Amino acid sequence: xxxxxxxxxxxxxxxxxxxxxxxxxxxxxxxxxxxxxxGLVGESGSGKSLTTRAITRMLDPAFEVSGSITFDGAPxxxxxxxxxxxxxxxxxxxxxxxxRAHVNPVHTVGDFLTEELVRNRGLSRGEVEHRAVALLDxxxxxxxxxxxxxxxxxxxxxxxxxxxxxSVLLAEPRLILADEPTTALDVTAQSDVMAILDEQRRAxxxxxxxxxxxxxxxxxxxxxxAVMYAGEIVEQGAHVYESPxxxxxxxxxxxxxxxxxxxxxxxxxxxxxxxxxxxxxxA
Amino acid sequence: MLLVLLVTSFxxxxxxxxxxxxxxxxxxxxxxxxxxxxxxxxxxxHFDDPFxxxxxxxxxxxxQGNLGRSIVYRQDVTALMSGRIGTTAALVSLSAVxxxxxxVSSGLLAALKSRWVDTVISTIAAVGLSTPVFxxxxxxxSIFAVGLGWFPTFGVGxxxxxxxxxxxxxxxxxxxxxxxxxxxxxxxAVNEERTREHVQxxxxxxxxxxxxxxxxxxxxxxxxxxxxxxxxxxTLIAGAVVVENVFALDxxxxxxxxxxxxxxxxxxxxxxxxxxxxxxxxxxxxxFLYTVIDPRIALGSRQ
Amino acid sequence: MTISMEKTVKGTAVAVRQPGFLxxxxxxxxxxxxxxxxxxxxxALSAALAxxxxxYDPDFPDLLAALSGPTADHPLGTDALGRDILxxxxxxxxxxxxxxGLVILLSTVVGTVLALVASWCGGRVDTAISWVxxxxxxxxxxxxxxxxxxxxxxxxxTVVAGLAVAYVPYxxxxxxxxGLRERNLPYVSAAWLQGHSGAGITLTQILPNVQGIxxxxxxxxxxxxxxxxxxxxxxxxxxxxxxxxxxxxVKSGFDSVLRGHPAEAIAAGxxxxxxxxxxxxxxxxxxxTARSMR
Numbered sequence: 001x002x003x004x005x006x007x008x009x010x011x012x013x014x015x016x017x018x019x020x021x022x023x024x025x026x027x028x029x030x031x032x033x034x035x036x037x038x039g040l041v042g043e044s045g046s047g048k049s050l051t052t053r054a055i056t057r058m059l060d061p062a063f064e065v066s067g068s069i070t071f072d073g074a075p076x077x078x079x080x081x082x083x084x085x086x087x088x089x090x091x092x093x094x095x096x097x098x099x100r101a102h103v104n105p106v107h108t109v110g111d112f113l114t115e116e117l118v119r120n121r122g123l124s125r126g127e128v129e130h131r132a133v134a135l136l137d138x139x140x141x142x143x144x145x146x147x148x149x150x151x152x153x154x155x156x157x158x159x160x161x162x163x164x165x166x167s168v169l170l171a172e173p174r175l176i177l178a179d180e181p182t183t184a185l186d187v188t189a190q191s192d193v194m195a196i197l198d199e200q201r202r203a204x205x206x207x208x209x210x211x212x213x214x215x216x217x218x219x220x221x222x223x224x225x226a227v228m229y230a231g232e233i234v235e236q237g238a239h240v241y242e243s244p245x246x247x248x249x250x251x252x253x254x255x256x257x258x259x260x261x262x263x264x265x266x267x268x269x270x271x272x273x274x275x276x277x278x279x280x281x282x283a
Numbered sequence: 284m285l286l287v288l289l290v291t292s293f294x295x296x297x298x299x300x301x302x303x304x305x306x307x308x309x310x311x312x313x314x315x316x317x318x319x320x321x322x323x324x325x326x327x328x329h330f331d332d333p334f335x336x337x338x339x340x341x342x343x344x345x346x347q348g349n350l351g352r353s354i355v356y357r358q359d360v361t362a363l364m365s366g367r368i369g370t371t372a373a374l375v376s377l378s379a380v381x382x383x384x385x386x387v388s389s390g391l392l393a394a395l396k397s398r399w400v401d402t403v404i405s406t407i408a409a410v411g412l413s414t415p416v417f418x419x420x421x422x423x424x425s426i427f428a429v430g431l432g433w434f435p436t437f438g439v440g441x442x443x444x445x446x447x448x449x450x451x452x453x454x455x456x457x458x459x460x461x462x463x464x465x466x467x468x469x470x471x472a473v474n475e476e477r478t479r480e481h482v483q484x485x486x487x488x489x490x491x492x493x494x495x496x497x498x499x500x501x502x503x504x505x506x507x508x509x510x511x512x513x514x515x516x517x518t519l520i521a522g523a524v525v526v527e528n529v530f531a532l533d534x535x536x537x538x539x540x541x542x543x544x545x546x547x548x549x550x551x552x553x554x555x556x557x558x559x560x561x562x563x564x565x566x567x568x569x570x571f572l573y574t575v576i577d578p579r580i581a582l583g584s585r586q
Numbered sequence: 587m588t589i590s591m592e593k594t595v596k597g598t599a600v601a602v603r604q605p606g607f608l609x610x611x612x613x614x615x616x617x618x619x620x621x622x623x624x625x626x627x628x629x630a631l632s633a634a635l636a637x638x639x640x641x642y643d644p645d646f647p648d649l650l651a652a653l654s655g656p657t658a659d660h661p662l663g664t665d666a667l668g669r670d671i672l673x674x675x676x677x678x679x680x681x682x683x684x685x686x687g688l689v690i691l692l693s694t695v696v697g698t699v700l701a702l703v704a705s706w707c708g709g710r711v712d713t714a715i716s717w718v719x720x721x722x723x724x725x726x727x728x729x730x731x732x733x734x735x736x737x738x739x740x741x742x743x744t745v746v747a748g749l750a751v752a753y754v755p756y757x758x759x760x761x762x763x764x765g766l767r768e769r770n771l772p773y774v775s776a777a778w779l780q781g782h783s784g785a786g787i788t789l790t791q792i793l794p795n796v797q798g799i800x801x802x803x804x805x806x807x808x809x810x811x812x813x814x815x816x817x818x819x820x821x822x823x824x825x826x827x828x829x830x831x832x833x834x835x836v837k838s839g840f841d842s843v844l845r846g847h848p849a850e851a852i853a854a855g856x857x858x859x860x861x862x863x864x865x866x867x868x869x870x871x872x873x874x875t876a877r878s879m880r
Contacts, residue, residue, distance in 0.1 A: 056487050089489030101480040104499055105579055115498075116488045151578040171488070287721060298737055413862035415813040417820045418855040421836055425843045425851070436844075521726035525817050529840070540821050543736045551736045555729070562724045 004031035004070075005207050006175055011054055011067035013231075025050055026231040027067075032175065037201065037208040039218030041252075042228035048211045051228075052177050055209070056094060057084060071175070089120045093168035095197075097180040099160035103152045110148030113167050128170075135166040139196050158189030162196065169200055175207040183212075194221065215241065215253060227252070230276060247271060247279070287563055292345075295556050296338050345556075351549030353542075360553045363538065368557075370534035373446065374526065375519045377454040378461075382515060386462040387508065390469025391501065394477070404466065411463030416522045420456040420529035427452060437531040453530045457522050461515045468511045472504035479503070505576050513569030517562045619871035622864040629861060633679035640673035644830045653847045663849035665835070666842050671853050678830040678854065682861065685746055685825075686811035692750035694804045697757030702788050702796075704758075705765030716762070719755040727752035727814045735823045745824040749814055753807050760803045764796045798876040806869030809862045816858055832858050 013025035025047050032038045040048050053059045055069060057076060069076040071091055079087060096102040103112055113136075114128040129148060136144035139162045152160060161181060168176060178197065182190040198221045201208050212218050218225055219241035226236035227249045235246040244250045248271045255267045344351070350360040393404040428436040434452050476482065477500055485495045524536035531537075535554055542550035573580050612620050632639055642660075648668035655663050662671040704715040727749050734748025735741075768774065769792065777787045818824040819833030827834060832854045839851030 058483065058487060085489040085491070087489070088487055092487075094484075094487045096480070096484065098480070102484045104481040104485075104503065106503055106577055107498070115485075116490065119491070119494055120489060153579050287724070291721065298733060409866065410859065410863060413809065413813075413866055414855075414859050415816055415820075415833075415862075417817055417833075418836060418858060421840050421843060421851050421855065424840075425848050429844060429846075517724070518726050521728045524728065524732070525821060528821055539732065540823065543732060543823060544740075548736075555733060555736075558729060559725060562726075566724050 003034065005034045005036075005072055006055065006209070007031040007068075007070045008051075008055070009068045009070075011051075011069060012065070013050060013054060013059060014064045014066075015062060016064065024063075024231050025054065028054075028228075028231070028233055030226050030233060030236055032207050032209060034174070035205045035207060036224065037210060037222040039210045039212065039222035039225045040228060041212060041215055041218050041225060043213060046228040047231040048228055049179055050231075052094070052179050052209065052211060055177065056088060056092060085120075089116065089171065091173055092175045092177060093171050093173035095161075095164055095168055095176065095178040095181045098184045099157060099164050100152070100184070103160060103164065105152050107151075108148065109150050109152060109155070109163055112152070113148070113163065113170060116167070116171055132166065132170060135170055136163070138200065139163075139166045139169075140192065141166070156189075158185050158193060161185060161189070161193050165193070165197055165200070169204070172204075173206070175209065176201065177209045177211075179211045180213070182217075197221075215256070229271075230273065247275070288560060291559050291563065292342065292556060293338065295552060295559060296341055298552070298555075350553040350556075353547050353550050356547075360549050363550065364535065364553065364557070367534045367538055370532055371520075371523050371527070371536060374450055374453055374457065374523055374532065374534060375516070377447075377450055378457040378519055379512075379516060381454055381458040382462045382465055382519075383512065385458065386465025387469050389462070389466040391473060391496075393466065393470040394473035395496065401470075405470070408463040408466045411459045412467075414460060416456055416460060416525050417529055419459050420453070420526055423452045423456055424529070438533075450532075453526045453532060456529070457519055457526050460522075461518060465508070465511050465515065469504065469508055472507045473500055476500045476504045506573065509569060509572050509576060513565060513572075516565045520558060520561055520565075614875045615868065615871045619868055622867040626861065626864040626868070629679055629857075629864075630683055632676050633683055636673075636676040636680060640670075640676045642670035642673040644669060644674045644677040645828050646670075653842060653845075653849075655847075655849060662853050663847075665838060665850045666847075671835075671850055674830040674835060675832070675853055675857055678832045678835055679857065679861070681742065681825055681829070682812060682816060682832045682858065685742055685815045686749075686808055688746050689749045689753060689811045689815070690804050690808045692746075693753035693807070694757050694800060696750070697754040698761050698793075698800055700754070701758040701761035702765050702792065705762050705769055706784055706788050706792075715758075719758050722752065722755040723759075725752070727810065728817060731814060731818045732823065735818070740823045740826060742825050745815060745818050749811055752814075753811060756807055757800065757803055760799055761796060764799050765792060768792045768795055798872075802869060802872035802876045805865060805872060809865040809869060812858065812862050812865065 008031065009029050011025055011028045012023055014021055014023045028047070028051055030038065040051065042048050050059065054065060055076065057079070059065060065077060067077075071087065074083075074087070076087065107115075110129060110132070113132040114125055117123050117128045118125050132148070133144045136147060141147060141159060141162050147155070147159075147163070155163065161184075165181075176197075181197065182193050185193060194217065197208075200206075208222070210218060210222055215225075224236065224238045225240040226233050227240060227246065228234070229248050235244065235249050240249060241253070244253055248269075251267075251269045251271050255269060257263060257266060350364070353360055353363055356363060389404050389408070393401045393408075424436055428434050435449055438449060481503075482495065482499050485499045523534065524539060526532070527534045527536035528540055535557070538550065539554045539558075541547075542554065615623060646669060648664065650668065651660070651664050652666055652668040653664060654660060657663070660670050660672065662675070664670055665674070700715055700719075704712040730752035731745045731748035734744045734751075738744045738747075774787060774791065777791055778784075782790075815824060816831075816833030816836070819831050820837045822837070825831040825834055827838070835854035836851050836858075839848070839854055842848070843851050
């Protein structure tokens with residue numbers, strides 16, 4: 001068993017407001033080894049995105065965070081400002097859900113790609129552009145030199161997402177966090193982008209935390225799966241997709257309509273908070 | 284833009300005819316006139332010709348550089364205005380620089396620093412906004428010129444550095460209200476931009492915070508800021524009229540006020556025309572600047 | 587304060603007090619806004635009741651007491667002609683409040699009508715009106731006032747007329763935006779289908795929904811109108827002496843300042859700042875509330 005690159009242990013994030021306190025992350029624990037891909041699955045509001053924010057230390061300051069998050073042994077939650085910047089810049093890379101919103105529209109694509117390496121690592125602009133062009137080519141962007149001088153609004157969503165992937169790969173992080181990278185794209189672009197991400201990751205031996213609500217997609221490209229519900233991980237492992245154990249996972253997998261069967265009604269999950277709390281009390 | 288200029292010039296020209304009584308009586312004023320004067324004025328303004336012909340004549344004169352003749356000074360208006368434009372322009376430019384620097388930096392500080400800093404700056408800005416230009420002018424003069432004697436009270440000085448010293452207090456007076464407004468808008472725009480997703484991308488890449496503020500927050504906030512700067516320059520040009528009066532600067536503004544009081548209509552018409560043209564040009568420049576700042580806006584389109 | 591009946595969840599009717607007018611006002615304005623409103627009300631009342639409250643006749647010159655500082659007889663001192671500053675402030679506030687008030691009233695009415703017509707009719711009518719508004723926008727208020735004075739001579743009414751024209755586009759733009767939004771909502775189509783006329787719908791349905799924004803904008807503009815009017819009077823092109831007006835008082839006070847007696851200029855200037863500040867604070871609060879209610 002290879003050493004864990006990223007390890008979360010009993011991570012909690014509590015939001016205090018005037019009237020109540022809510023634990024939006026309620027004891028999340030998992031780990032990712034070097035070169036491994038973990039799929040984090042769950043419905044909206046289960047806490048998937050919050051988990052990524054906790055890992056990158058970008059949770060809203062109103063949250064009270066406890067537990068432990070370590071990256072290659074270093075404790076993330078207690079890092080100082082320059083250590084944090086180095087961690088974000090060199091160790092992790094994040095691919096966001098909506099590329100249109102996450103790329104600054106007033107700077108060129110070239111600026112976007114080269115900004116980090118030129119400013120943080122002092123490389124020359126020309127050299128970084130050279131590398132960027134090579135990467136754009138690898139991720140399937142045609143006429144890569146031309147793209148450098150274009151602006152984000154001139155590119156399609158799928159193209160822009162590939163640019164974002166290229167920018168993450170350029171920084172050569174050890175762990176990639178992908179937060180629903182294909183949800184905002186149309187179906188054809190989706191499968192293309194997923195294929196590219198998967199291929200590049202394996203080729204470079206990078207770890208991946210893949211957030212999605214699409215179980216099948218996660219199962220296809222990840223080594224292990226972790227299922228989240230209400231801020232907790234209810235089940236995780238390498239065979240969750242083939243043989244689910246937890247009632248929630250079973251219902252989730254069973255809820256997908258199959259092409260062969262004809263149904264009168266779409267299946268509805270009966271699992272809810274009450275059952276969830278009951279199960280926890282019994283365990 | 285040309286169409287707007289044309290229409291406004293027509294309106295400025297037509298102004299004269301809105302006045303009660305005949306245009307002839309208006310120009311000559313309550314002084315009345317000798318038969319020679321009546322003939323001269325009629326000839327100068329071509330009162331015997333139909334309205335539209337007069338308008339095009341006037342327009343033609345302007346393009347040839349002839350802005351008419353002042354009744355009071357017995358000089359060509361162009362000559363009267365040429366020296367004074369420089370003074371007003373210098374005043375407005377100096378003020379604009381002050382506004383941009385002070386306004387944007389205060390707004391930035393208010394948005395990014397502690398709540399205490401924010402409250403102090405916002406309160407000062409609120410008071411600054413509420414203070415008329417002439418009140419500030421009078422206050423500045425009484426404190427710094429009369430009271431402390433650091434600055435001269437009146438006049439434009441003898442050119443170069445001396446003029447700069449003379450124009451300092453007037454420029455500050457002009458700048459206060461607009462800087463306060465710009466600070467407010469900057470603060471709002473910066474606060475808005477901070478919450479945008481592309482700023483999150485910059486943060487998660489580990490960029491230094493001053494880089495993030497400069498390249499991703501402020502740079503994007505420039506759009507509303509530019510809008511305000513455009514409005515501001517127009518207000519400045521108008522405010523210059525008042526400030527020149529307070530500080531006895533011999534610029535376009537004081538020329539205009541005197542001309543109105545003395546019913547020197549050619550001068551009034553010419554100065555107002557120049558002012559209005561300046562406003563329209565400034566607006567056009569601002570529209571152009573948008574396309575430079577935000578690559579999504581194409582020239583000729585309106586958001 | 588009204589009483590209304592509310593049903594609780596379990597179905598029984600319960601009488602509940604609705605918050606009264608003052609309470610709602612406080613909610614909308616916040617602490618600072620309410621304080622500003624109170625101060626403004628105080629100033630307005632003193633101005634309105636000036637004929638009864640002012641200790642002296644504002645035009646009464648007493649040359650022997652000229653340019654005296656604050657004394658028992660004259661709490662704020664006297665001006666160069668020996669007139670009591672406090673009384674002149676109270677009388678002057680009348681013009682400073684009433685003049686801009688008239689400006690805002692006229693420009694709001696005209697602007698709202700134009701904007702509602704533009705947003706309802708759409709098409710070429712809208713384009714034409716918007717175009718006119720754009721031209722008006724390009725020119726600052728004071729210039730309009732100056733043009734007006736140039737044509738019709740210096741007086742309060744001329745300035746009011748000029749400023750009223752200048753302020754029309756500010757109200758119109760806001761109302762037009764809101765009007766366009768409302769027009770596309772289903773309740774308007776419903777009323778149209780019921781056979782109501784365009785003018786009827788606009789007046790009875792759209793206008794009440796837009797009035798919050800209209801009032802907020804009007805009050806915000808009031809502050810600027812006060813400044814503009816005072817500025818024009820300062821230049822000598824508005825209210826004429828010997829009438830007491832705050833702008834004029836700063837002007838005559840200015841001459842006294844140069845001779846070492848700042849009382850008049852300070853008093854008049856401070857009152858202008860106070861009035862405008864209160865109006866601006868109230869306008870800001872109302873604008874924030876109007877926006878959050880959309």
